[in-house]
Amino acid sequence: MHNADLIVIGAGPAGMSAARRAAALGLSVLILDEQPAAGGQIYRNVDRASAARNDILGKDYTHGRTLTEGLHHENITHLMGAVVWQIEDGTRVAFTQNGKGALAVGQRILLATGALERPMPLPGWTLPGVMTAGAAQILLKQSGIACQGAVLVGSGPLLYLIATQMVRAGVPPLALVETQTTGDLTKSMRHLGGALRGWPYLVKGLRMLWDLRRAGIPRYVGAKAIAIEGDQNAQAVTFKIGKSAHRIACDTVLLHHGVVPNTQAARSIDIPHLWDGAQNCFVPEYDAWGRSAVATVFIAGDGAGIGGAKAAALAGEIAALEIAHGLEKLSEPARDDTARNLRKHLAAERAARPFIDAAYPPYAGAIAPPDDTIICRCEEVTAGDIRRFAGLGCLGPNQAKAFGRSGMGPCQGRYCGLSVSQILAASNEISLDDTGYFRIRPPLKPVTLGELAAMDVPDMNEVQN
Amino acid sequence: MASDYAIIGGGIVGLSTAWGLLKRGLRVTVLDGDDGSFRASRGNFGLVWVQSKGMKQPRYAQWSQASAAAWAGFAAELSDATGHNLGLEQNGGYDLHFSEESLEATVSQYEILKEKLGGDYPYEVLGHNALRREEPAIGPKVVGAILHHQDGHANPLNLLRALADDVRRLGGQVLNGKHVTHVDKPDLFRVSCADRTEVQARKIVLSAGLGAMSLGSKLGFKAPIRPQRGQVMITEKLPKLINRPSLIARQTDEGGIQIGATNEEVGLDDHVTQTGLSGLAAEAVAAFPALAKAQLVRSWGALRILSPDGLPIYQESPDMPGAYLVTCHSGITLAAAHARFLPDWLEGTEGAPNLEAFSEDRFTLS
Amino acid sequence: MKTVSPFLEIDPQSDHVLVRFEGQDLSLPLGENLAGALLVAGVMPFRHTPVSGAPRGPFCMMGACFDCLVQIDGMTVQACMLQVTKGLEITMPAARGAADA
Numbered sequence: 032m033h034n035a036d037l038i039v040i041g042a043g044p045a046g047m048s049a050a051r052r053a054a055a056l057g058l059s060v061l062i063l064d065e066q067p068a069a070g071g072q073i074y075r076n077v078d079r080a081s082a083a084r085n086d087i088l089g090k091d092y093t094h095g096r097t098l099t100e101g102l103h104h105e106n107i108t109h110l111m112g113a114v115v116w117q118i119e120d121g122t123r124v125a126f127t128q129n130g131k132g133a134l135a136v137g138q139r140i141l142l143a144t145g146a147l148e149r150p151m152p153l154p155g156w157t158l159p160g161v162m163t164a165g166a167a168q169i170l171l172k173q174s175g176i177a178c179q180g181a182v183l184v185g186s187g188p189l190l191y192l193i194a195t196q197m198v199r200a201g202v203p204p205l206a207l208v209e210t211q212t213t214g215d216l217t218k219s220m221r222h223l224g225g226a227l228r229g230w231p232y233l234v235k236g237l238r239m240l241w242d243l244r245r246a247g248i249p250r251y252v253g254a255k256a257i258a259i260e261g262d263q264n265a266q267a268v269t270f271k272i273g274k275s276a277h278r279i280a281c282d283t284v285l286l287h288h289g290v291v292p293n294t295q296a297a298r299s300i301d302i303p304h305l306w307d308g309a310q311n312c313f314v315p316e317y318d319a320w321g322r323s324a325v326a327t328v329f330i331a332g333d334g335a336g337i338g339g340a341k342a343a344a345l346a347g348e349i350a351a352l353e354i355a356h357g358l359e360k361l362s363e364p365a366r367d368d369t370a371r372n373l374r375k376h377l378a379a380e381r382a383a384r385p386f387i388d389a390a391y392p393p394y395a396g397a398i399a400p401p402d403d404t405i406i407c408r409c410e411e412v413t414a415g416d417i418r419r420f421a422g423l424g425c426l427g428p429n430q431a432k433a434f435g436r437s438g439m440g441p442c443q444g445r446y447c448g449l450s451v452s453q454i455l456a457a458s459n460e461i462s463l464d465d466t467g468y469f470r471i472r473p474p475l476k477p478v479t480l481g482e483l484a485a486m487d488v489p490d491m492n493e494v495q496n
Numbered sequence: 497m498a499s500d501y502a503i504i505g506g507g508i509v510g511l512s513t514a515w516g517l518l519k520r521g522l523r524v525t526v527l528d529g530d531d532g533s534f535r536a537s538r539g540n541f542g543l544v545w546v547q548s549k550g551m552k553q554p555r556y557a558q559w560s561q562a563s564a565a566a567w568a569g570f571a572a573e574l575s576d577a578t579g580h581n582l583g584l585e586q587n588g589g590y591d592l593h594f595s596e597e598s599l600e601a602t603v604s605q606y607e608i609l610k611e612k613l614g615g616d617y618p619y620e621v622l623g624h625n626a627l628r629r630e631e632p633a634i635g636p637k638v639v640g641a642i643l644h645h646q647d648g649h650a651n652p653l654n655l656l657r658a659l660a661d662d663v664r665r666l667g668g669q670v671l672n673g674k675h676v677t678h679v680d681k682p683d684l685f686r687v688s689c690a691d692r693t694e695v696q697a698r699k700i701v702l703s704a705g706l707g708a709m710s711l712g713s714k715l716g717f718k719a720p721i722r723p724q725r726g727q728v729m730i731t732e733k734l735p736k737l738i739n740r741p742s743l744i745a746r747q748t749d750e751g752g753i754q755i756g757a758t759n760e761e762v763g764l765d766d767h768v769t770q771t772g773l774s775g776l777a778a779e780a781v782a783a784f785p786a787l788a789k790a791q792l793v794r795s796w797g798a799l800r801i802l803s804p805d806g807l808p809i810y811q812e813s814p815d816m817p818g819a820y821l822v823t824c825h826s827g828i829t830l831a832a833a834h835a836r837f838l839p840d841w842l843e844g845t846e847g848a849p850n851l852e853a854f855s856e857d858r859f860t861l862s
Numbered sequence: 863m864k865t866v867s868p869f870l871e872i873d874p875q876s877d878h879v880l881v882r883f884e885g886q887d888l889s890l891p892l893g894e895n896l897a898g899a900l901l902v903a904g905v906m907p908f909r910h911t912p913v914s915g916a917p918r919g920p921f922c923m924m925g926a927c928f929d930c931l932v933q934i935d936g937m938t939v940q941a942c943m944l945q946v947t948k949g950l951e952i953t954m955p956a957a958r959g960a961a962d963a
Contacts, residue, residue, distance in 0.1 A: 065925055067945065072924055083873045114943075117770050125770045134770070147926055157929075159907045159919035160868075166923035173923075174898035175872040200872055263917050264906060283868050293926070408921070408929060411913045423660045424506070424672040427531025433538035434657040436750075441732060441793050441928040446921075467531055472796050473768050476925070477732065479937065480755075481788030483777035486770065732938055733912040735956045751912055789936045 035061035035108070036358055037351075038124055038137030040115050040296060043071020044098055044340045045332025046143030049347030049354075050109075051101035056355040059106050061135055063113040063126055065476075069099045071145055072165065073340045075172040084175050087199045091340075092172070098344060116474035118300050121327040125473075125486075132482040139327050139354045142297055143347060146290035146333035149312070150446045151185060151397045152404050152414065155259030156286065164193045164287035177202040181283040182268050184257060186211040187391040188232075190287050191239040198246045205281055206249040208257065208270055210288060210394035219389035232383040251277065257396060259284050288394045292334045295443060298471035300325055306463035309385060310337055311393050312449060313468055320353035320370075321346060329354060342380040345373050398453055406454070407447040409440020417451055421458035427467045428452050441477050444469045499525040499669070501842075502687050502697035504676050504711065505704035507537035508652070508827040509834060511659035513701055515574075516835040517842070518666040525695050526663065527674040527687060534706050534723070534766065536827060539798025541728060541756045542652040542748065543741060544584070544829050547591055547619060547644035551605055554612040555853035556807050560826070561616070562849075563833035564646050570832040571650065577665065580658040582650050583749035589647030590627075590742040592638050592783055599640050606642065619644040633737050635785040641742070649741040651749050652828050659831075671695070676704070679715055681816055699818045699842065705801045706764070708823055716815025718856045721823060723764055724802050726757035727772040729795035737786060744783050753790060755780045759800075766797040800825045804859060810841065810851040821856070867904040881950040883932075890946045897923060897930045897941035900952075908932055908941060909954045931955050 037053050039046045042064035050060045062069075070077045074095025085093050102109055110128055117125040124135045148163040155161065164183060170176040177200040183190050186209055197204050243250065254270040260278075261267070267280045291312035294304060302323045304313040314336040321329040329350040332343035352370050355361040400406070402415030416435050425431040428438065428451045437451050438444030444451070448469050456466040501517050503510045506528025514524045529535075546564050550557030564586065571582040593599035603621055610617035622630065623640045630643070664670060675690040679700065687695045702708050702715060712719025733751030741747075745755045758772050773795055781788045801823055803809050808824030820842055824830055833849075840848040875891040882888065883905055890899040897920045900908065907917035908930050920930040923942045930941040933955045941952075 065943065081873045087872070117768075117773075119770060123770070147924075148922065157916065157918065159917050162920060163922050166921060169923040170869070170895075170898050170901070171872075173895050174902075176869050176898045176902055177872055179868045179870065181868070202870070408927065409913075411911065411916070420657075423657065423664070424528060424670050425531075426673045429531045430535075430538075433535075433653050434660070436653070439794060441791070441931070442926060443794075445926045470532075472794065473770075473773070474792055474795065477791035477793050477928075477938075479788065480731065480777040480781055480790050480792055483774045483792060484781045484788065487774035487778035791938050 033061055033135035035059045035137045037139045037141060037354055038135055039141045039143055041143035041145055042069040043073060043143060043145045043332060045343040045347035047098040047102060048344040049141050049331060049351040050107050052348045052351035053355055054104040054106035057360045058355055058358060062109040063115050064111060065114050067111050069102055070095050072169060075169055080172060081175060087196050088172060114476050116476050116478045118296060121325040127478055127482055132486045138358060141350055142330045142334055143332045144293045144296050144334040146337060147293045147445055148287060149289045149291045149393055150450050151286040151288050152400045152406050152450055153257050153259060153397055154401060154404050155261060157405050157408050158259055158261045158265045160265035160282050161259055161284045164190055164285040167285045168193050171196060178283050180205055180281055181285050182206050182208060182279050182281045183285045184208045184268060185286055185288040185394060187287060187289050188236055188387060194248060195239045195242045203246055203248055206279055208254045208268060209250060209252045210254050211391050212253045215392055216390050219386050222385040222389055255396060290337055292336060295471050295475050297330060299473060299475055309388050321350035338381050338384060342377055345377040349373050399457060406450045407437035409442050410436040412437040414454055417454045418458050421455050426459060428455060428469050431455060432469060438469045498684050498696040499523045500698050502685060502695045502700045504702050505707060506670060507535055507705055508656055508831055509822060510703035511663055512831040512834040513703060513822060513838055514663050514668050515659055516839040518668050520839055525669040527676055528670060528672045530673045534799050536705055536798055536801060537656050538653060539796055540652050540828055542649050542828060544648045544650050546646040551609055553807060553853060554609060557609060557613060559833060560829055561646055563830045566832035566836045570835055574658045574662055578658045578661045580654045582654050582658060584650040586648030587740060588643050588645045589740050590641040590643055592641045592742045592744055594637055596639050602642060618646060631739055633784045633786050635783055637782045649746050650828060676711060701820045701822055703822045706799060708821060712821060715819045716813040717811060717821045718859055719821060720859050721801050721803055723799035725760040725762050725766060725797050726800055727768055727797050728756040729773060729776060729792055730754045731790040732793050734790060745780050766799050768795045768797050808854050809856060810854040811856045867902055869901040871902055879948040881952060883952045884954060892946055894946045896944040896946050899946050900941060
């Protein structure tokens with residue numbers, strides 16, 4: 032049994048910076064994170080990556096060390112490889128570490144669970160050899176593994192970033208198949224005013240495009256009707272540009288059309304979520320300090336809406352200020368004074384977001400996939416199945432789940448939830464907010480019955496003390 | 497156009513009743529709730545079960561037996577019409593025991609019931625070794641089991657979908673996302689919804705599960721029902737491990753091991769608790785030790801719909817004749833009875849089952 | 863299983879240990895992410911789905927998708943959430959229905 036003033040779930044930028052700030056203000060902090068080292072996905076393995084890897088990944092990656100170093104503080108306990116599977120009463124967290132179940136109790140909990148790749152259901156996307164672009168980047172960060180002869184498919188700055196990193200690693204992608212159109216770019220121009228405040232990001236974007244051009248990477252822009260061919264493994268990507276059909280033979284396909292908040296933990300404790308039309312995803316409700324509808328639970332970082340690593344770190348600190356204030360470790364004026372400056376930086380970090388969201392919208396063909404496309408990878412439920420369930424009166428994803436098992440597999444709907452809600456909303460012609468989302472239940476990640484059974488003791492708290 | 501029946505509640509109970517009425521050529525409108533409604537139909541354990549039911553009221557045991565016997569034909573007809581496999585297996589089921597005392601006590605109760613049923617209660621007692629021959633995965637802590645040959649299980653979600661499909665195919669009108677606020681009877685019955693939908697019908701069936709707690713009195717019923725939480729969980733899909741279902745665990749036709757269930761009086765709270773899950777896991781691992789390495793993939797809390805004595809209620813409203821309360825906590829077991837026999841009772845035809853034992857009169861204070 | 867992998871190490875590590883995947887000996891870098899190391903070793907697919915038997919391999923590499931499931935010590939585990947240790951006995955998760963044949 033662990034006790035702490037603050038339990039932080041997730042050791043990415045939001046979690047790390049919140050932990051550091053809270054610890055500095057005198058709070059005892061327990062960090063629970065699934066990975067074997069701090070950093071989250073964006074700064075994954077940053078403390079151990081080799082010089083060669085750092086050169087490929089660049090300064091934005093190695094910047095993460097300023098955050099991981101902050102965790103070396105006497106008030107911070109960081110449990111690595113700790114998989115959280117249940118949160119109760121806004122204070123109790125059940126998790127698994129080294130094959131054993133354990134409990135932690137905190138006066139406050141900060142959910143810093145980050146983002147997931149937006150599901151990109153295309154025909155053939157379940158074939159071996161098809162991965163998310165984020166997965167390719169994780170392989171590079173975690174293990175120094177690069178993949179040769181890959182085709183990148185989708186849209187957004189991350190696609191360019193990974194492509195340039197692959198070029199630097201000496202394994203350039205075969206091609207970029209991009210789904211955004213020139214029309215999207217035109218529409219995004221009205222956000223340019225805000226984006227200019229976020230000009231460093233835009234400059235980086237232009238530089239990446241220039242690097243790709245110089246490396247001679249073919250870019251196909253405005254791709255439609257994208258499919259992946261193959262039987263036992265991916266063999267080719269097919270698509271259309273205008274009326275002309277293309278086929279690129281390859282055995283690795285990397286998909287990406289944006290990231291979305293990982294809301295599983297927040298949803299599991301009934302925190303309300305709303306549809307964010309600009310970001311095309313559900314985001315949890317919270318106040319200016321990150322406080323959720325569950326008074327003891329705060330949310331910060333990409334899990335609260337996509338803003339990127341720097342915005343996440345700032346939001347984490349802001350939440351830590353209010354948490355420290357609530358636990359009487361920080362006066363109100365001191366809280367507000369520090370927060371004012373952080374908020375100014377946060378606004379600047381978020382300035383480019385509307386432009387990026389509009390310029391690189393999700394691929395329409397993956398939001399409304401063809402009927403025979405698998406939506407739920409675990410239970411192999413297709414888009415057509417979901418549409419048929421709508422015809423049988425399923426107004427929302429929970430009834431559809433009961434009718435056809437979408438979301439019932441081990442991934443708990445992480446890679447089908449948005450698709451199911453969006454397909455139902457379109458079929459039933461009702462809003463995303465009225466359609467809703469899967470009701471997420473424990474376990475957030477699978478846990479063995481043996482571990483659970485070992486926790487069947489009259490007073491777990493005493494036993495573990 | 498008015499329907500013959502308006503059925504309030506589009507779960508398994510309402511839909512199986514609707515299906516039976518439609519098969520008789522009646523016009524039926526079903527009013528169903530929304531995505532977030534409490535739905536025992538998607539939270540249950542999937543047993544088609546006879547043993548231990550009606551220990552104090554043999555009529556309930558008989559009613560369950562009649563339904564279990566009708567299930568195969570009902571499932572076949574529904575499967576043929578919709579193409580959905582209902583996963584029905586009726587090869588018997590176990591009541592597993594961890595002590596000789598509890599096993600013997602249960603057997604003596606079964607003997608009393610068996611006599612009241614004229615001997616129609618086919619069960620046998622298996623000692624540990626005999627049970628192990630049937631269930632090689634059984635653990636050493638299980639001293640034995642009662643194997644009841646009328647027991648079985650089905651895929652309750654496929655049943656729900658098949659009914660939702662076939663009720664429509666048979667011409668039933670199903671209105672989803674409806675919250676019934678008011679029922680009156682100016683001439684025909686008139687059912688009013690929060691979104692101003694109105695449905696007119698000659699008769700109405702209230703099969704709204706816990707919804708009857710608030711609607712029942714408006715229709716002149718006592719409807720003395722309460723929620724009781726059952727936490728249930730299910731593992732990853734596994735190779736065949738368990739042959740026959742028990743109240744502790746069953747292997748579904750999909751491969752997952754379903755484990756149940758708690759009995760908790762916590763009102764309308766359907767959350768899952770770590771202590772609840774751990775207790776269920778401990779019992780399941782004691783029964784089948786190999787489950788210790790199985791990954792739990794999902795868990796949920798569902799609310800049973802219980803009357804004071806746990807038996808179903810079938811009652812025509814004394815204030816509004818033509819309105820019927822149909823509620824039970826064994827919607828899967830009784831689905832065949834509701835589809836095959838209940839329509840005769842609702843229509844008052846000859847050969848209607850005698851359901852007096854299930855009237856609300858039994859709750860009258862003496 | 864493929865023999866030629868499109869995945870390669872940029873900064874190969876010297877300390878390798880022996881593990882087995884589906885009975886085949888593999889020499890993998892100690893402490894490396896298991897899914898990554900298996901990819902470099904040319905392992906694909908990692909499993910077949912219990913629903914249709916379709917082949918699958920790593921998809922998200924961050925513990926979210928559960929497509930890289932393998933079986934170790936009788937338990938179904940995510941290869942992307944584990945590190946390589948000496949002597950790992952790895953198999954594909956048992957196919958559903960395998961025992962009733």
